[in-house]
Amino acid sequence: MTALLVCFIFGPGIIRWLKSRQGAGQPIRTDGPETHLKKQGTPTMGGVMILLAVIISTLLWVDLHNAYTWIVLLVTIGFGGVGFGDDYLKLTKRNSKGLSSRVKLLWQIAIAAVASILIAYVTRQPLSTQLALPFLKDVLINLGYFFPIFAVFVIVGASNAVNLTDGLDGLAIVPVMIATACFGLIAYLVGNVIFANYLQLQHVAGAGELLVFCGALVGASLGFLWFNAPPAMVFMGDTGSLSVGAALGSVSIITKHEIVLAIIGGLFVLETASVIVQVASFKMTGKRVFRMAPLHHHFEKKGWAEPTVVIRFWIIAAILALIGLSSLKLR
Numbered sequence: 001m002t003a004l005l006v007c008f009i010f011g012p013g014i015i016r017w018l019k020s021r022q023g024a025g026q027p028i029r030t031d032g033p034e035t036h037l038k039k040q041g042t043p044t045m046g047g048v049m050i051l052l053a054v055i056i057s058t059l060l061w062v063d064l065h066n067a068y069t070w071i072v073l074l075v076t077i078g079f080g081g082v083g084f085g086d087d088y089l090k091l092t093k094r095n096s097k098g099l100s101s102r103v104k105l106l107w108q109i110a111i112a113a114v115a116s117i118l119i120a121y122v123t124r125q126p127l128s129t130q131l132a133l134p135f136l137k138d139v140l141i142n143l144g145y146f147f148p149i150f151a152v153f154v155i156v157g158a159s160n161a162v163n164l165t166d167g168l169d170g171l172a173i174v175p176v177m178i179a180t181a182c183f184g185l186i187a188y189l190v191g192n193v194i195f196a197n198y199l200q201l202q203h204v205a206g207a208g209e210l211l212v213f214c215g216a217l218v219g220a221s222l223g224f225l226w227f228n229a230p231p232a233m234v235f236m237g238d239t240g241s242l243s244v245g246a247a248l249g250s251v252s253i254i255t256k257h258e259i260v261l262a263i264i265g266g267l268f269v270l271e272t273a274s275v276i277v278q279v280a281s282f283k284m285t286g287k288r289v290f291r292m293a294p295l296h297h298h299f300e301k302k303g304w305a306e307p308t309v310v311i312r313f314w315i316i317a318a319i320l321a322l323i324g325l326s327s328l329k330l331r
């Protein structure tokens with residue numbers, strides 16, 4: 001509720017400020033679906049609103065002694081900073097290039113690596129480097145020194161997957177909200193020894209406090225959606241997409257539900273897979289599998305109206321979230 005209120009109170013001012021600073025707004029690519037050309041002038045970097053709301057409300061309500069919360073905040077703010085740099089360059093240079101992908105990736109890996117090592121340090125041994133598998137109660141794979149590498153892959157992957165999905169009004173933020181709500185519940189359950197034992201989940205002491213962070217992110221997402229609802233008054237920009245994706249990735253690592261994130265956030269996985277398939281097919285055969293990748297552009301090109309694509313993708317995200325949540329009991 002606090003995050004939602006922050007968005008409602010400061011949102012209009014933030015959007016006016018972004019608009020006044022950005023002039024022509026988000027540069028729109030001319031090679032995309034033609035329907036996007038009318039979006040010219042929409043300000044971007046609305047992620048600033050999300051970050052502000054999440055930070056204020058988390059700091060207000062969380063137990064400040066909880067190390068996990070600080071790690072997740074570090075990841076969120078760090079990736080938000082990388083996104084901010086990227087958005088800023090795109091706007092000042094007025095093209096869609098932004099930060100070079102190599103520089104962007106290096107910063108993402110560096111922040112994720114610090115977070116992964118901290119998570120492994122804070123979590124009890126030997127669970128700290130173990131990977132739990134959904135639907136199987138007794139299988140734990142010890143990744144040892146590979147754990148931080150795996151964790152970096154999850155955080156950076158989640159961040160970029162949300163970024164790729166963020167291409168239509170409301171398309172990314174609702175699935176982010178659904179996934180975050182699920183992970184708030186998961187964090188509370190694995191953080192509580194009674195619930196964790198009852199459900200035969202790996203207990204992670206202290207993880208329950210992440211419910212406060214997740215609640216704040218759900219509230220901030222809902223508040224942002226108010227302004228991102230079609231026709232969008234603001235886009236979240238990389239400032240928003242990279243940070244919320246990385247936040248989800250880090251919460252999944254702390255709660256030992258990394259694989260479940262791939263199910264609950266399956267829409268982001270599908271969007272990313274469509275890009276990988278498209279690029280690989282084009283390089284190898286010279287032919288495209290989709291009319292345009294990521295997947296939402298394919299359906300736009302097929303003639304689906306934007307809200308149709310968006311709402312159907314929300315439905316898919318909700319179904320995948322329910323399948324992911326079923327792993328809490330089916331084991």
Ligand code: 57M
Nearest residue numbers: 029031032036044166167168169170235236237238292293
């Ligand atoms: C982000 N950014 C949006 C906005 C948002 C490798 C390749 C697949 C990469 C991919 C890419 O660059 N993805 C990254 C996509 C952009 O939105 C901005 O970016 C932020 C998120 N990072 O917050 O600031 C545009 O999306 C639309 N939009 C909305 N509503 C929203 O709420 O309508 C965004 C948010 C905005 C607006 O039009 O300008 C984007 O799509 O650019 N590249 C692509 O997605 C491109 N695909 C492509 O080149 N496909 C090729 C190959 C390489 C796979 C192919 O299929 O052959 C397409 N993107 C666009 N036009 N715009 C293609 C052409």
